[in-house]
Each structure stands twice: as structure tokens, then as C-alpha cells.
Amino acid sequence: MGSAVERTDEHVREYLIYRGFTSTLKHLDNDIKVDKEKGFRVDKIIDQLQQLVQNFDLLGLKEYWLYLDRRLFCRLEDVYRTTVNKLRTSLYRYYVINAVQGNVEKTQEFFQKQASELQGQAEWRDWFILPFVPAPELNPAFSPYFSRQWADTFLVSLHNFLSVLFQCMHILYFDAEVQKMTSVMEENEQLRQLLFALQTDQRDQRDGDQVVHHKLPAYVQNMDRLGDTELDLVSSQRVISAATPPSRNFFSTFLPQGRRTPAKSPQVTTATGSSPSQGAVGRKEPPTNQETVQGKEVKQLSNQTLTSESTINQSSNQSTNQSTTNQSSHSRHKRIQDHEKERKELFSKPASQAEKKAEPVEAEPEPADFSNSRAVAEGGGGLSAEQPFIKLSQEEYGEHHSSIMHCRVDCSGRRVASLDVDGVIKVWSFNPIMQTKATIMSKSPLLSLEWATKPDRLLLLGSGVGTVRLYDTDAKKNLYEMNIDDTHPRILSLACSPSGSSFVCSAAAPSRTGSVESVPRLPIPVSGQLLLWDTKTVKQQLQFSLEPEPVAINCTAFNHNGNLLVTGAADGVIRLFDMQRYDSAMSWRAHDGEVYSVEFSYDENTVFSIGEDGKFVQWNIHRCGVKQSEQVLPQDATGPFVLSGYSGYKQVQVPRGRLLAFDSEGQHVLTCSGSGGLIYRLTNGEPAALESVLSLGGHKAPVVTVDWCSAVDCGTCLTASMDGKIKLSTLLAQKS
Secondary structure: OHHHHHHHHHHHHHHHHHOOOOOHHHHHHHHHOOOOOOHHHHHHHHHHHHHHHOOOHHHHHHHHHHHHHOHHHHOOOOOHHHHHHHHHHHHHHHHHHHHHHHHHHHHHHHHHHHHEEEEHHHHHHHHHHHHHOOOOOOOOOOOOHHHHHHHHHHHHHHHHHHHHHHHHHOOOOOHHHHHHHHHHHHHHHHHHHHHHHHHHHHHHHHHHHOOOOOOOOOOHHHOOOOHHHHHHHHHHHHHHHHHOOOOOHHHHOOOOHHOOOOOOOOOOOOOOOOOOHHOOOOOOOOOOOOOOHHHHHHHHHHHHHHHHHHHHHHOOOOOHHHHHHHHHHHHHHHHHHHHHHHHHHHOOHHHHHHHHHHHHOOOOOOOHHHOOOOEOOOOOOOEEOOEEEEHHHHHHHHOOOOOOEEEEEEOOOHHHHHHHHOOEEEEEEEEOOOOEEEEEHHHEEEEEEEOOOOOEEEEEEEOOOEEEEEEEEEOOOOEEEEEOOOOOOEEEEEEEOOOEEEEEEEOOOOOOOOOOOOOOOOOOOOOOEEEEEOOOOOEEEEOOOOOOOOOEEEEEEEOOOOOOEEEEEOOOOEEEEEOOOOEEEEEOOOOOOOOEEEEEEOOOEEEEEOOOOOOEEEEEOOOOOOOEEEEEHHHHHHHOEEEHHHHHEEEEEOOOOOOOOHHHHHHHHEEOOOOOOOEEEEEEOOOEEEEEEEEEEEEEEOOOEEEEEEEOOOOOEEEOOOOOHHHHHHHEEEHH
């Protein structure tokens, strides 16, 4: 109840700020400060009562209890009136006992003022002699009330009574609605996967294809976020929307990436000509031709339109509908050509004219100009037809005083947690304003962190002494501290399952170099464990088998429903675990050296990894160890990261945080660099290549970890560097 009220107050406050109702906001803040119900926070109500007792404020105590009685207790059924009376009697006795121990005059004052009210009550008959008893704490009639056990029992009983009362009031249904919606979404996801699996089985039986089975379970074959049937529907919808003339509304371009029609990430192929479709059941090979980009785009749109419409016409078997559809197809095709002609004329203008036309985009954009323009290349000196993002702004968070190790955004996109090498954690928000919410200091070194998924206010903190803490960022306190393993004290990686019921942690043996993480490790991998813990019972569920030998796991990642877990280890091996059977599905050697980062692709048919060898590789999880693409990244994107200073000062840091992050559609990837983040487009050309589309810049020291938040209206890229600075680059996604 308390958390729901706080969230509601925050939403109301943000609304008033947005509307500019500053006077109303001041009145709201004043009312919240003097709120006697304390936002339905039971702990604060108990603290208020104790404070009145400690200050011997009998009048204030009576008024506050009467307010609670009028506001809450009087609405209860008659059967609870006896319980309320007992709690009031115990509260008065708690006050009297405290007065006897601290101020005897207040004891006499209590009985004088309350005599008319209490003298007729049997439970107070023997208490009027209390001020005259020489040593009441030794008297058998009063000694139990002087014990600490009685006071604690009374406070706990009052706390529990108020908690149950608030839970039964049902003033706000936010938490219940969120849980209900989450369960419904999970059920829908399971039913959709079952439907796709049945459709695929029927299609395989009809075609009679011989599928070579591997160690992955059967349900992984159909674990795509979008099945083939749904993909065809989305494709036809995209054709119709693309054939419509571009909107002249400026605000339509601010739609979040997550709300746009999802699409599978383009499959990157190797130079040898191997197709990724060979490893996935029912996948279609993308068409290739030698036409120009714009001509190809128009031809594909028109062909897809004709194909989708002919399919509809065949199913309807009506000649009139067919002729009408062909006419509409011809008109839409003509509009596409007109639109492409406008684009050609715009892009053919000199760079100086294009810059003049693009300037209003960043200052005071006009709807007509903005809808025709594409993007302003960062420092490129003109318009670029391939530019997918515009950098609207870049802010800096500078509360850290040493190099950053981790920087992660929570699931809701409201909070950021950042950890530096000194073990200081900052929990902060950037929307609507940048503000530090909590600062966590630790006596033991901290090596990893991860946000819990449900509830998203909880933070998992892994230390260098074999413990994992569960920290509540709202209450600003530790909920639990779990002892993992004394022989493997370094918690290198944490990952919470999407359901929030469990998390995995990677524990490694002490570093042979003796330091925490300041210098590169020796080439011989150290021993490690991969453990699964239950977040509700706070107990270890199992220990995964790491073959061929126990090794330190550097990075972990779940897929969208938690059925699969991918890990990258210090021996260069990527391991894929089936989380329904809790065993290893497959493993393969991925890099020469350690694996620093692993992530699932958007369609979750592939895995991307970055290793110590400086390679960015895409792997097909349906064909063990088969590369779909391989790119060599600069050293400042993969580490070890080096920061040089005066007098030969040199700081070296091994990667610990995420080195890559994808946008909401999985078509662009953000990586580290020496002066800021770099955004690449995943292409499917021959030979395969990463196409650089935007440099975020802004840093004076090497960037060591990145994250990409698409939960807010505009996508936000976070880049953290070795000088303790974190840059927030707000991006506007261009329509394609």
C-alpha cells in the first residue's frame, strides 16, 4: 500500500510539473508533509506514536489516536472494536510505563487527566496506585509491563494490525493490476509459443523434410518472438504503411522504438556464402539483387504489396475485390515512386544547402521540413540517407570519482545503477531530471550488480568476498545478504530471470595477481562456479555443470522468457543452458582468450559475443559453433582499457560491464570507444560488415561499459568511462 501511494504521489507531482501548476504542487507538498496517515506507511505511523510517547506528549498522543479512530478504525466491523480497545489500552500503558521510568510527574498528570475516562474500566482499576508504589518494576502486578518483551510484542501487534487494515482497504489497485497483467502476458506468451510449435510441426509433416536434431530442446526451435504467420502479417502491414504518404506531423517522429512494429534483426552472413536460414526451421532466405538501394527499396515494397494482395484475393475468390485491390496497389506504387523522387531531389542538393535545411531540426523544427529530412550526420557536414538516429541531447552524470565498472538501467527505464572501482554505487534517475536517489557504500569490494526484474526496485550486488546482497533502492536498506562460496569469493556476473523468481551468479576463485580488477589476468583461467539461487526463499537451488572444467564465467544473459541462459567464460567457451531441465544444451569455443560479453539477438536464433581477441561474432544457436558473421573491433571497444596521465601514470582496467547493447528492434548495436559510444547497423551484405552510423562522443577517457534504454519516449544511450563520467545521449529514431 505504501509503495503504491508513493508512486501515485510521484505521478501526480510529475503531472503538475508538466502542466505548470506550481502553486498546486506547493500545496500538495505541504499536505504530504503534514499527512497524519504518513502515506499509509505503517512504520512511519509507529514511529510517530513512539515519538509522542518519548516526548510525554499526552495531548498529542490522544489526538493522533482519535484521528486514526475516526479515519480508519470506525469503519471496521463491530467484531474488531474489542481489538481496537485493547490496542488503545496497551498504548496508554506503554505511555505510563515510559513516564514512570523517565518522568514521575508525567505519571501523576496522566492519571489526573484520564481519571474520569479510566476509573470506570476494570483493566485500569489497579493502575491508579502505580505512582505511589516505591519500586513498581519489582511489583508482581506491574513487572511484566516493564520488560522489553512486552513492549516489543505490543509494537509488533499494532504494526501487524495496521498492515492488515491497509491491505484490506483496497484504495489503490496498482500492484494487484500489475501482477495480474504480468501473469496474463506470461500466459499469452506460452500459448503463442505452443501455437507456433503446432503450426511448425504440421508444416514439417506436410513437407516431409528431414530435420537434423541437435541437443537443444524442441521448444527452442519455435522460440522466436514472432512466428512465420505473424511475420507475414507484419510484413503486409509494413508494406501498406510504407506505401502511405509520409506524415507531416512532427510529433509522430517521437514515438518510442518499443512501440513501433517489431522486426527481426537482419541476419549477417559470412563471406563464404553460408546462409543463416540453414540452421532455423522454416526460415526464408533474404532476396538479393544488384540494383541500387532506392530502386531496390521501391521494387521490394511493390513486389511485397502485390504478393500480399494477391494472396488476399485468392482467399476471397471475388473478381471485383481483385480489380479494386490492383487499382489501389497501382496508386500506392505511384505514391511510393513520388516519395522516392522527393528523396532523390533532397539528397542531390549540395551539402551547404542540406545543412541550412537541417538546422531547424535541432532548434525549432517545422513539421514540413522535419518530415522530409532524414538525419544530420554527427560531424559529417550534411544529410545522410542512411542515418537512423538524431542525437537530440547529451547530459553528464558526474557523481563518481573513479573509473566505472558497471552501469545498468532497470526494466522500467526509471532508474540507473552505476558502480565504480572504489565500490561506490549510485542509484539515480534521469527523467524528468537527473537526480541521485541513493548512495551505497561497501566495506568489502564490489565487482558486479544487476537489477531484479520483479520488483524492479531491488538491486543485486556481488562482492569480492563471496557474498551477494539484495538491496531495496526505495527503502535504502539491505534486505538479504547471501553467502555464496568461500573458495570462490569473487562474484563476477549476476543475471536475474525475467520472471524474477531466481537469479544466477558466477563465482570465481581469487585472482592470481592479488589485486581486484586493476590489471589484466594471467592467461591461465581461474576456477569458478555458476549457481542458481531462489530470490524468494534466498536459498541455492543448484550448481550448473561447467565442462570440460570448472572455470570463471565472465558474463551471463537470459532470453526473453528465461528458458535459455547463455554464458561466456574465461576459457573462451560459450555455454548455452536449458533452464527448464537445468543442464547444458551445447557449448563451443568462441574466442581466443576470454569472452567479455554475450547477448541474444532480437529473434533469439543467434548469440552475439565480444572476446579478448577483439572480435565481434554472431553465432547460430541451432547449429553448434557455426559462425554467421565475424568482425574485428578496435582495441578501445574490447579492452583492456588504458588511461594515461602525467608523470607516466597509467591505469589499466579489464572489462567487467556490458560491452555491447542493442536497440529495441535489435537492428543497431552500441559499443565502447576511446571518446564515446559507437552505434553500428547490422548489415547483410557480401562480405559481412558492421556499418558505423553514429558516434556519440563526449568523453575524454575510454568508455568501459554501455547500456541502451528504450523504455522512455526517446531512446537513451548510456556510456561510462574511466574518469567516472557517465554520458546520457538522447536519440530520436528516424523512420525507415
